Amino acid sequence: MVHVTDLHELLAQPAPLAAPYLLGAVISDGEVAVRIVEVEAYAGPDDPASHAYRGPGRKNAVMFGPPGHAYVYLSYGVHWCLNVVCHPQGSGGGILLRGGEVVDGVEVALARRGGNPDLARGPGRLGQALGVTMADSGGDLRTGRLCLEPAARPERFVTGPRVGVSRAADRPWRFWIEGDPYVSAYRRSSRASARPR
Numbered sequence: 001m002v003h004v005t006d007l008h009e010l011l012a013q014p015a016p017l018a019a020p021y022l023l024g025a026v027i028s029d030g031e032v033a034v035r036i037v038e039v040e041a042y043a044g045p046d047d048p049a050s051h052a053y054r055g056p057g058r059k060n061a062v063m064f065g066p067p068g069h070a071y072v073y074l075s076y077g078v079h080w081c082l083n084v085v086c087h088p089q090g091s092g093g094g095i096l097l098r099g100g101e102v103v104d105g106v107e108v109a110l111a112r113r114g115g116n117p118d119l120a121r122g123p124g125r126l127g128q129a130l131g132v133t134m135a136d137s138g139g140d141l142r143t144g145r146l147c148l149e150p151a152a153r154p155e156r157f158v159t160g161p162r163v164g165v166s167r168a169a170d171r172p173w174r175f176w177i178e179g180d181p182y183v184s185a186y187r188r189s190s191r192a193s194a195r196p197r
Helices: 004-010 015-022 106-112 123-129
Strands: 026-028 033-042 070-075 079-085 094-104 147-149 157-160 174-177
Touching: 004 015, 015 033, 015 094, 026 094, 070 123, 079 123, 094 106, 094 123, 094 174, 106 123
Parallel strands: none
Antiparallel strands: 026 033, 026 147, 033 094, 033 174, 070 079, 079 094, 157 174
């Protein structure tokens, strides 16, 4: 079993190394709890798909702060997406929570999702099920409104290319629990280059 202090140490690693350890963990807002089954890693200045690629700024400063905090951004002007900040000191990075199973608070999650039973399969849905907003960005995931409870990393997980990014699309930095029905569908960006970068 991975303990909270151990998880915090793991999150001080580069995102691609830390990401698998979030599989099976539970993220909760006190009303809804989601077991994480799919994540994507985003590194710092060497990852052109990352929000941290161009260095710290007003919108992404949280990614350069302490590991174990929430980084939230608005995707396509519609969906709040939740990331776990992770990186070695002096760099930036995060892990996008892409999919999960609601294990507590199903009725609340259903209401937040407008009655749609597909509760947390995909990052926008997961954020909506947890009631995520920009106000959560920067919150400590050990003591804040959103709380991350670690679990043992699953023995069997799969890696593959990231979803919907146009640059560095073929890096195998998407991780998911093999065979889990709550993993989202893979969609390659139509703007992605034909070969890895």
